[in-house]
Amino acid sequence: MEAMRAVQILNPSGEVTMPRPERTRVMCVANQKGGVGKTTTTVNLAVALALHGNRVLVIDLDPQGNASTGLNVPHHTGVPDVYDCLIDSVPLAEVAQGVEGIPNLWCVPATIDLAGAEIELVSVVARESRLARAIAAYPGHFDYVFIDCPPSLGLLTVNALVAAQEVLIPIQCEYYALEGLNQLINNINLVRQHLNPSLDVSTILLTMYDRRTRLADAVEQDVRNHFGDKVLQAVIPRNVRVSEAPSYGQSVMTYDPGSRGATSYFEAAQEIAERGVKESR
Numbered sequence: 291m292e293a294m295r296a297v298q299i300l301n302p303s304g305e306v307t308m309p310r311p312e313r314t315r316v317m318c319v320a321n322q323k324g325g326v327g328k329t330t331t332t333v334n335l336a337v338a339l340a341l342h343g344n345r346v347l348v349i350d351l352d353p354q355g356n357a358s359t360g361l362n363v364p365h366h367t368g369v370p371d372v373y374d375c376l377i378d379s380v381p382l383a384e385v386a387q388g389v390e391g392i393p394n395l396w397c398v399p400a401t402i403d404l405a406g407a408e409i410e411l412v413s414v415v416a417r418e419s420r421l422a423r424a425i426a427a428y429p430g431h432f433d434y435v436f437i438d439c440p441p442s443l444g445l446l447t448v449n450a451l452v453a454a455q456e457v458l459i460p461i462q463c464e465y466y467a468l469e470g471l472n473q474l475i476n477n478i479n480l481v482r483q484h485l486n487p488s489l490d491v492s493t494i495l496l497t498m499y500d501r502r503t504r505l506a507d508a509v510e511q512d513v514r515n516h517f518g519d520k521v522l523q524a525v526i527p528r529n530v531r532v533s534e535a536p537s538y539g540q541s542v543m544t545y546d547p548g549s550r551g552a553t554s555y556f557e558a559a560q561e562i563a564e565r566g567v568k569e570s571r
């Protein structure tokens with residue numbers, strides 16, 4: 291019911307479609323800076339695309355388990371999780387859980403076990419490509435796979451970068467936003483050179499934009515000058531409904547589909563979907 295209500299409010303005429311890509315798009319949502327909106331972006335884009343007919347998998351690759359919480363997927367100790375896939379080669383299909391209330395959306399949760407993976411991976415064979423192998427063994431099921439990264443550039447994030455074709459970088463509209471981005475871009479370049487030649491920073495999303503400040507505007511201009519058309523037209527405003535939604539185990543798309551947070555994530559998802567079909571033409 292909530293999913294239907296969300297679609298009716300976000301897309302009342304039903305005119306907006308989110309075309310499905312020809313091949314699975316694996317998107318790594320990364321920024322080693324903490325609290326910039328990686329998880330919020332992963333959850334809300336995934337729900338928006340799933341509500342509009344795409345088959346979507348979210349892989350929670352952060353030991354904090356925030357994406358699992360946001361999608362209301364059980365992730366207490368003992369639940370099979372992404373750790374089992376990375377360290378013990380358990381197939382993703384055995385670990386993925388359907389997200390309640392959102393057809394076409396699945397989540398591979400993270401439990402606290404994942405906190406040890408960063409260290410345990412060091413001595414594992416093919417340690418950088420464990421996630422890539424797990425995803426490759428689960429082909430054809432999904433239109434989108436979103437990987438929610440932790441705020442670091444360690445082996446978990448490297449696994450996500452090796453597994454993905456695209457990187458989506460959320461950038462918070464604040465003063466230090468661009469600091470540290472060089473380090474992320476350098477790491478992406480290293481992964482491209484040595485492990486995943488087709489990796490592309492395809493999408494930049496400006497998050498937590500506060501229209502009342504001139505600073506937000508200046509950051510937006512900076513980011514647009516630097517990254518050009520990789521930056522989505524849609525900008526996510528700072529919106530209290532966005533931050534309330536996870537405590538109800540919901541995305542803002544279903545929690546308050548009329549809010550500015552929901553409509554802007556809806557627009558961002560639509561842009562991403564349209565770019566995906568343009569590029570494959």
Ligand SMILES: Nc1ncnc2c1ncn2[C@@H]1O[C@H](COP(=O)(O)OP(=O)(O)OP(=O)(O)O)[C@@H](O)[C@H]1O
Binds near residue numbers: 528
């Ligand atoms: N557009 C928004 N408006 C208001 N609050 C937001 C918005 N986006 C995110 N938040 C809040 O900001 C905090 C950080 O967001 P989020 O957890 O998505 O960032 P993150 O980059 O995943 O963090 P981490 O680096 O810890 O994984 C959360 O409390 C979230 O609810």
Ligand SMILES: [Mg+2]
Binds near residue numbers: 328330352439440
């Ligand atoms: Mg997060």
